Amino acid sequence: MSELSNPVANAAVPGVNWNRKAKFQKRLFILLATVPMFAGYIVFTLYPNLLSVYYSLLNWDGIKEPVFVGLDNFGNLLKDEFVWRALRHNLILMGTVTPAVILISLILAYLIANKGYRFSSLFKVIFFFPNILSTVAISLLWAFVYDGSFGLLNAGLRLFGVDIGNYYWLGETGTAIWAIIPPSVWGAAGFYFVIFVNAMSTIPKSLYEAAILEGASHRIRLFNITVPLIMPIIRIAVLFLMLGVFKGFENILILTNGGPSGSTEVLGLYMFNIAFGSGIHNYGYASAIGMLLFIILVAAKLTIDRFTANRDSEF
Known part of the structure; x- marks a missing residue:
């Protein structure tokens, strides 16, 4: 032993x-x-x-005795035109907000990380400032910008000789969904800007110096050196942005509440109104919409994993 x-x-x-x-x-x-x-x-x-x-398998208003209906809620969901209209609006926002935030954040981060501005620290604070504000504050601020009578947007257009009168950007079906995009981009770009700045700080300066000696422009240095080296970070940012845009509806709830005539309604807001809206309380059907939203989000995540390289860059 x-x-x-x-x-x-x-x-x-x-x-x-x-x-x-x-x-x-x-x-x-x-x-x-x-x-x-x-x-x-x-x-x-x-x-x-x-x-x-x-x-999602029940017909229940939260008060009365629930009734088991099986897959009826999902059958009704597939025939609900309002669900597909809301899904279309989700896709519009995802296809515009996500690339806009990524591109703006990348360009700003590259300029701060590589141009050597004197007040770069101050710029970081300014760009990140919208993320300090709550969604309610951002939405109310942009509601004032879009106001037809006293809005800054109409006043700015008049300065350039474009007088469209008292046009309410959030009150017209043709412009309401597009007016949602700038607040969403403005509120999210600063956060990803900080992430990209920190990611770019890990890239050796020698790579940029070699590119400068070869005569590479800033555009080439950004898209041929910086973007490939921080692609894992960009991939995660795209994933979180897509999921956030698809799930989020707080700013739309405050700006338009889905109006006018449902032109800005998204899946999350439609589900919220079905469950908690005035006169409508159907937790079963709202849960079925939530299951549809869950399936879409999982599919989006798997699609990103499938078509985006998931590897670490070495330098």
């Missing part, structure tokens, strides 16, 4: 007891640190999601 496997011998070796105590303390710390997180995830995320699956 070896000395370490002998309890009597182990008692005489102080290092053995210390190692056992250290391992126990490490495992106890990991347990205490992870169990509350897992418990919170189960209670506030996993359980509500599983409950939503169950609710």
